[in-house]
Structures are given as C-alpha cells and as structure tokens.
Amino acid sequence: MDFEFPKEFDVIIVGTGVIESILSAAASRVGKRVLHIDENEYYGGQWASFNLEAIMKLKNSQKERIANKSDSNFLSFGNDLFNIKNIDYKFHVLPKKNKVCSEEKDKEVVDNNLQEVSQDDNEETWDEELLIKTSRKFNIDLCPKLQYARGNFVELLISSNIARYSEYRSVTRILTWLNNHLEPLPCSRSDVFANTRVSVVEKRMLMKLLTSLNDEEKETQNYESKTFKEFLTDKKLTSNLVHYVLYGISTSSDHTQCKEGIQKAKRFLNSLGRFGKTPFLFSMYGSGEIPQAFCRLSAVFGGIFALGQPIEGFALNDEKFKSLTVRSQTIKAEHLVMGIENLPKQFIKSKKHDYISRCILITNKSVLDCEKEQLTLIFYPPENNKSFTTIIELGYLTGTCPNNVYLVHLIAKQDTSPQEDFKHIIDKLFINSYHEMAENNHDKPHILWSYYCSINDSNDVELTEDLPKNIFVCPGPDLDLDYDFSVTKAKKIFNAMYPDLEFLPRAPDPEEIIIGDDEITEEAKEITEEAKEITEEAKEITEEAKEITEEAKEITKEMTEEAKEITEEAEETTENEINDVKNEKQETISEERQHTVE
Amino acid sequence: MASRKKTLLKVIILGDSSVGKTSLMNQYVNRKFSNQYKATIGADFLTKELTVDDRTVTMQIWDTAGQERFQSLGVAFYRGADCCVLVFDVTAPNTFKSLDSWRDEFLIQASPREPENFPFVLLGNKVDLEPRAISAKRAQQWCQSKNNIPYFETSAKEGLNVEQAFLAIAKNALAQQNSTVDLYNEFPDQIKLTNTQKTSNNGDSCAC
Numbered sequence: 001m002d003f004e005f006p007k008e009f010d011v012i013i014v015g016t017g018v019i020e021s022i023l024s025a026a027a028s029r030v031g032k033r034v035l036h037i038d039e040n041e042y043y044g045g046q047w048a049s050f051n052l053e054a055i056m057k058l059k060n061s062q063k064e065r066i067a068n069k070s071d072s073n074f075l076s077f078g079n080d081l082f083n084i085k086n087i088d089y090k091f092h093v094l095p096k097k098n099k100v101c102s103e104e105k106d107k108e109v110v111d112n113n114l115q116e117v118s119q120d121d122n123e124e125t126w127d128e129e130l131l132i133k134t135s136r137k138f139n140i141d142l143c144p145k146l147q148y149a150r151g152n153f154v155e156l157l158i159s160s161n162i163a164r165y166s167e168y169r170s171v172t173r174i175l176t177w178l179n180n181h182l183e184p185l186p187c188s189r190s191d192v193f194a195n196t197r198v199s200v201v202e203k204r205m206l207m208k209l210l211t212s213l214n215d216e217e218k219e220t221q222n223y224e225s226k227t228f229k230e231f232l233t234d235k236k237l238t239s240n241l242v243h244y245v246l247y248g249i250s251t252s253s254d255h256t257q258c259k260e261g262i263q264k265a266k267r268f269l270n271s272l273g274r275f276g277k278t279p280f281l282f283s284m285y286g287s288g289e290i291p292q293a294f295c296r297l298s299a300v301f302g303g304i305f306a307l308g309q310p311i312e313g314f315a316l317n318d319e320k321f322k323s324l325t326v327r328s329q330t331i332k333a334e335h336l337v338m339g340i341e342n343l344p345k346q347f348i349k350s351k352k353h354d355y356i357s358r359c360i361l362i363t364n365k366s367v368l369d370c371e372k373e374q375l376t377l378i379f380y381p382p383e384n385n386k387s388f389t390t391i392i393e394l395g396y397l398t399g400t401c402p403n404n405v406y407l408v409h410l411i412a413k414q415d416t417s418p419q420e421d422f423k424h425i426i427d428k429l430f431i432n433s434y435h436e437m438a439e440n441n442h443d444k445p446h447i448l449w450s451y452y453c454s455i456n457d458s459n460d461v462e463l464t465e466d467l468p469k470n471i472f473v474c475p476g477p478d479l480d481l482d483y484d485f486s487v488t489k490a491k492k493i494f495n496a497m498y499p500d501l502e503f504l505p506r507a508p509d510p511e512e513i514i515i516g517d518d519e520i521t522e523e524a525k526e527i528t529e530e531a532k533e534i535t536e537e538a539k540e541i542t543e544e545a546k547e548i549t550e551e552a553k554e555i556t557k558e559m560t561e562e563a564k565e566i567t568e569e570a571e572e573t574t575e576n577e578i579n580d581v582k583n584e585k586q587e588t589i590s591e592e593r594q595h596t597v598e
Numbered sequence: 599m600a601s602r603k604k605t606l607l608k609v610i611i612l613g614d615s616s617v618g619k620t621s622l623m624n625q626y627v628n629r630k631f632s633n634q635y636k637a638t639i640g641a642d643f644l645t646k647e648l649t650v651d652d653r654t655v656t657m658q659i660w661d662t663a664g665q666e667r668f669q670s671l672g673v674a675f676y677r678g679a680d681c682c683v684l685v686f687d688v689t690a691p692n693t694f695k696s697l698d699s700w701r702d703e704f705l706i707q708a709s710p711r712e713p714e715n716f717p718f719v720l721l722g723n724k725v726d727l728e729p730r731a732i733s734a735k736r737a738q739q740w741c742q743s744k745n746n747i748p749y750f751e752t753s754a755k756e757g758l759n760v761e762q763a764f765l766a767i768a769k770n771a772l773a774q775q776n777s778t779v780d781l782y783n784e785f786p787d788q789i790k791l792t793n794t795q796k797t798s799n800n801g802d803s804c805a806c
C-alpha cells in the first residue's frame with residue numbers, strides 16, 4: 001500500500017458496524033472530512049454477512065492488544081468483552097455419500113411418491129463437499145434484520161437517497177407456532193377474512209381490536225402499569241386471538257407493558273400495504289449490505305476508507321482525544337467515533353451485559369412447503385420459560401444461499417446457551433440427526449449444517465464518566481427486528497458532534513452532479529468575482545459623488561449663512577452709523593442750542 | 599432475440615487509483631474532461647442510454663468512489679455486475695501489473711456464474727501522455743491470456759476511442775445476458791425503495 005493517509009480529519013471512525021457507518025455517511029454528507037477504518041478485512045463487524053467458509057473461520061476470541069504502559073496518555077484499542085462467544089458449528093450431512101445411509105433411504109423411497117424421490121435426490125447431493133464448494137453463494141448474517149416498510153429506517157434510506165445502493169425483497173408470509181403447529185399469522189384485513197382457522201366471531205373481534213388500537217390514549221387509560229397481555233385478555237379475546245396479537249402483530253412477550261405493546265402493534269400495522277403482503281422487507285444478499293450502503297455514500301462524498309488496518313491506539317491530550325496511530329502514522333481529528341468492541345476496557349463501567357442467542361441452519365427445504373419460494377418470518381412464542389424467538393427463513397431468491405437449500409436464522413435473548421435456548425424449537429421444526437433422518441419423517445426439513453453463537457447486546461452497557469468528551473461509542477447489534485435503535489443512536493451522536501447541521505439530507509442523484517466542469521465553474525467564479533468588484537467600485541463612486549454633493553451643499557449653505565450674516569452685519573452697521581450720525585447731529589444741535597442759550 | 603421492456607446494464611470500472619476511471623466515464627457520459635486530478639469525490643454512477651443492434655439499453659456505470667485506494671471496496675459494490683471494465687495507465691507500469699489482482703478480486707467478489715465467460719474489457723488509458731511504458735502489444739498479450747478480453751487504447755482527455763470502447767462494453771454485457779439463461783433475471787421481483795412505490799401484490803402471493 002503506497003498511499004499515506006492525510007494527517008488531519010474532522011472525524012475518525014474506527015469500526016464499520018451499522019451505527020458507525022450511518023455516522024460516517026452523515027458526517028461526510030455535510031462536508032466533514034472522514035477517515036473510516038476497520039481492523040477487519042470486511043465491512044460490518046458483528047453486523048456483517050459471511051460466506052460459509054468465512055463464518056466457520058470466525059474466532060471465539062480475538063487477541064487482546066497489549067497496552068503501551070509507558071505512557072498513560074496513549075491508549076490501545078479494543079477489549080475482550082464484546083467478542084462473539086460459544087461458536088459451535090457442524091455439518092449434519094456426511095462428508096461423502098455413505099452406503100449405510102443411502103441404503104436406509106432407499107427403503108423410504110419405495111414408500112413415497114415421485115416428488116419425494118426427487119427431494120431425496122437433492123438431499124444426497126448436499127454433502128459437505130458440495131456445501132463447501134458453493135460457499136460463496138452463501139451470505140450468512142451474524143445479525144439478520146428485517147425492515148418495517150414504513151419504519152424509521154426505510155424512511156431514512158429514502159429521504160437520504162441511500163436507498164439506491166441496495167435492493168429489497170418482501171417477506172412473503174408470517175407464521176406463528178400455535179396449537180402445536182405452524183400457522184399463518186393474519187396480519188391485515190384481507191388476511192383476517194381469508195383465514196380459515198379464525199371463526200366469524202373471532203374475525204369480528206380481531207378487526208374491532210385492530211381498528212381500536214389507533215385510538216391509543218383512550219384504550220390505555222387504565223393500563224398504565226399493566227401488561228399488554230392483561231389488556232388483551234380483558235378485551236375478552238379468545239386465546240388464539242391473544243396469541244396472534246401479542247406474539248405476532250405486536251412482537252411482544254408476556255411481560256411487555258401495555259403502552260409498549262400497543263406501540264409495537266401500531267408499528268406493524270402502519271407498515272402494511274406498502275411493498276408487499278406483509279409489513280417487512282429483507283435486504284438482498286443479507287443484512288451485511290446495509291453498512292456498506294452507508295459507507296458508499298460516505299465515500300461518494302469524500303470519506304476515506306481503509307479496511308484491514310492494524311490500528312494501534314490513540315493519544316489523549318488534556319483529557320481529550322487528540323490523535324490516532326495507524327500504520328505508525330499519527331492522524332489528528334476533532335472527534336473519534338468507535339464501535340464498542342474497540343473501546344479500551346477502562347472506559348466500560350459494567351462488565352456484565354446481555355447476550356443474543358443465535359442459531360443458523362442450512363436446511364434442505366422450507367419449514368412449510370409451498371409451490372413458490374417463500375421468504376418466511378416466524379414468531380415463536382415464549383414456551384416453558386424459553387424466550388420469544390424470531391425465526392427468518394431465507395431462500396435462494398434473497399441471494400443468501402444456493403438454490404434448493406434454505407438458510408434459517410433463529411434469534412432470541414440469551415437465557416442459558418444458544419443450544420439450550422433453541423432446543424425445543426429445533427426438535428419441533430427440524431430433523432436434526434442421522435437417526436431421525438432414518439425415521440419415517442419427511443415433512444420436516446433436514447438440517448444440513450448448524451452454527452451456534454452468542455452475540456453481545458451492548459446497548460445497555462454503561463460507560464465511565466472519564467470518557468473524553470470528543471469520543472463517541474457505538475453499541476453493537478440489538479434484538480429489535482429493524483434498525484430503529486441504530487438510527488436513533490447515530491442521530492444522537494451526530495447531533496452531539498454537529499448540533500447545527502442536518503442529519504443525512506437528501507443526496508443529489510448522479511444526474512444532478514456534473515463532474516469535470518471545474519474550469520467552467522472557475523471561469524464563472526472569476527466573472528462573478530469581477531462583477532462583484534465592479535459593483536463595489538460603482539458603489540464607492542456613488543458614495544463619493546454623494547459626499548461631494550453633500551459637501552457642496554454644505555458649502556453653499558455655509559456661504560449663504562455667511563452672506564446673510566454679512567448683510568445683517570452691514571445692515572446693523574448702517575443703522576448704527578445712521579444712529580450715530582443722528583446722535584451726533586442731535587448732540588451738535590443741543591450743543592448749539594446751549595451755545596445759543598449762553 | 600425479442601427485445602425486453604427495458605434492459606439495464608450494470609457496468610463497474612476497476613483499476614488502480616488515478617488511472618482515469620472517473621474521467622473515462624465522465625468523458626463518455628458528459629463529454630467532459632477535467633485535468634485537475636483529485637481523488638474521486640462525488641462520483642457515484644452515471645447513466646447513459648444507447649442503442650445496440652436496435653435495442654435500447656440503459657448503461658449504468660459505477661465508479662469506485664475512491665474506495666479502491668486502500669483496497670476497501672466492499673462486496674456490495676460488485677453485486678449484479680453485467681460487465682467489468684479494467685483500466686490501466688499506459689504510462690504507469692504498476693497499474694498494468696495490478697490488472698491480474700483486480701480481475702481476480704472481481705471474480706472472487708462478484709462470483710459470476712460462469713467466471714471463464716464473464717465479459718471483461720480492458721482499457722489502456724492516457725495514450726495522449728508520454729513516455730509510454732506499456733506497449734499495445736504487451737497489453738494485447740495479456741488480454742489473449744485471459745480468454746481474449748477486448749482491448750482499447752483510450753484518452754479520456756481527448757475523448758479518443760472512449761465512445762467505441764463503451765459501445766463494445768455494452769455489446770459484451772448484452773451478449774453475456776443473452777447467452778446465460780436468465781442471468782439478468784437471476785433474482786426477479788426485487789424491490790427498489792422509492793417514495794412513489796405503490797402497493798405491489800405481485801407474484802409473491804401464494805395460497806398457503
């Protein structure tokens with residue numbers, strides 16, 4: 001790499017997670033000089049997508065950097081608190097075709113119809129070798145997200161014009177686990193009416209409720225300290241309807257407060273009818289595309305990007321961030337933004353935090369077969385003290401897996417361990433082992449590969465008060481379905497850095513920017529400059545003329561005054577003289593008279 | 599070949615920094631050239647409509663936006679490319695040496711269905727400048743070794759060969775689309791987010 005970084009920036013961003021990337025775009029967009037670096041060779045950090053081979057290479061823990069102890073003003077990046085933990089993966093298919101296994105399958109084939117024979121063919125095709133061979137067809141998210149069609153995030157993508165860097169696909173169906181099987185969640189009016197499992201009375205009740213949720217204040221009056229479940233139960237809804245609304249439409253759990261539950265339900269209902277049958281979208285090629293879209297905008301507006309950088313640490317001065325050291329270059333900036341995994345440990349107050357349990361499966365077919373490929377969201381309700389689980393099943397059309405397999409994501413708040421948190425679901429929905437495969441159970445999808453891990457939920461982590469005021473920390477992934485937390489956090493940090501600037505104003509379309517007109521622009525500038533100067537000059541001349549006129553006026557005035565005075569004086573003098581003469585005359589007369597009298 | 603309603607070709611331009619990627623696309627689309635070199639700012643993608651064999655084609659040419667400088671082009675940049683244009687500077691030998699790694703990088707990141715048949719086009723830019731470091735013969739040899747990639751010598755500054763080169767790019771991209779079954783429609787019904795989007799209840803509906 002023969003390029004050097006410029007020596008000074010307005011903001012340096014370390015880490016390319018979603019929040020860091022949104023901030024990068026926002027700062028660059030308003031003309032700030034941004035240096036955006038990442039230690040990884042890829043974008044997204046814990047929000048990234050990986051191909052099959054790459055995700056198996058992720059390590060449980062990364063090396064902890066050794067602090068440069070000789071200088072208390074130089075801090076090393078990174079901590080070991082927020083690494084991915086409990087990574088455990090395996091292939092559930094044999095490395096190569098196995099005689100024993102196929103023999104058993106042959107027995108099944110006889111009993112089954114043609115369609116299933118062809119499915120068996122597929123099964124046999126997917127051995128470990130072939131999965132590895134098609135590794136690059138996989139885009140496996142560590143943190144898969146869906147987008148509410150009218151949510152804050154989609155609106156931000158549209159208003160900022162960043163939407164042009166990514167494509168989406170509608171979630172085509174929402175299922176929920178109810179009465180021991182998967183069934184479609186009625187989420188719109190037409191769904192409610194089309195649903196055959198809901199009785200006419202229930203339909204009426206559900207419609208009434210969905211309509212009444214809009215009148216939030218009236219509805220929640222007496223439920224300020226109660227749960228949404230209590231609210232729904234008091235509405236005398238049947239248990240099925242409570243299930244639909246609580247675990248489906250409002251994506252809530254038993255303990256969700258009434259107000260929050262209603263807000264979440266509204267968020268769901270408001271996003272219906274914009275892009276597809278359900279309120280949700282999924283980004284093509286996986287959620288790892290999202291940070292890259294924001295980074296692209298940042299780059300288009302001049303942000304400098306460097307992945308795979310051996311970031312060393314940063315220097316403080318006067319309790320403020322001063323400069324960053326990377327590849328033995330020292331780079332100054334006014335602000336430093338970083339992902340929480342890059343923060344020196346000393347600034348983290350609470351050492352304990354929540355985890356998100358993750359399970360990723362590659363399966364041979366959909367959980368609920370259908371003629372057309374479906375993009376499925378499953379809400380799996382809390383069960384026997386197990387957390388509410390979100391399941392997203394992706395097919396080939398999402399660009400995240402090869403044809404004829406499905407990629408299944410399970411996400412829940414971690415209770416014990418990923419394996420234990422999801423065991424009840426895996427057992428119910430999938431075929432897990434060779435033993436089970438041999439049994440006569442062809443309805444359920446077979447697991448070809450599984451991956452478990454724990455991701456940190458660092459959103460509630462408290463930081464110490466001595467964190468320098470010009471350092472901003474971005475938390476990692478969260479449990480929300482969408483990116484609302486990330487947008488809110490990014491906006492907050494942006495406003496702290498640049499309180500007077502607009503957050504992600506609309507970027508012009510390429511047609512609106514004309515590149516290469518520098519010379520013409522220069523000329524135009526010069527002409528404008530000249531014109532300005534001439535105007536200035538003209539103004540000055542006018543000013544001068546005015547002054548002269550003023551002066552002339554004054555002089556005239558003064559002269560007139562003088563003339564007047566002179567005239568007056570002259571008049572006075574004449575009068576006086578006359579008087580004098582008169583007096584003299586009188587005197588003379590009176591003298592003469594005296595003389596005469598004498 | 600029946601003409602489709604609308605053909606959109608995504609073309610990406612790769613090559614070392616300062617070989618003239620932005621200038622070439624700007625010369626082609628806007629017929630303008632700026633001599634002042636600065637790392638690409640504001641260059642995103644440019645769109646041009648052209649007619650190839652009686653077909654109206656919209657070519658969308660994507661710039662690297664400077665992210666190539668520290669090898670930081672994310673995989674998202676490569677998604678769905680129909681043609682890859684490789685550019686080097688005929689006066690700078692290093693930019694020629696990098697071509698192999700740019701080609702490999704593209705094939706890895708974009709992972710096209712048929713890597714050996716994917717359309718590349720090579721442009722040797724800045725032929726208006728002296729002294730020349732890479733001869734046309736050497737560039738052509740490289741092209742031959744890579745399954746006969748078409749080669750053009752261009753000058754973005756003087757507009758030399760630029761039009762011809764991009765026409766060839768469009769033709770090759772189209773040929774690729776026609777020969778590979780459904781390549782263009784690999785992922786149909788994708789949604790582009792816009793304000794005006796109406797409720798679509800397209801082919802996704804299913805009875806289950």
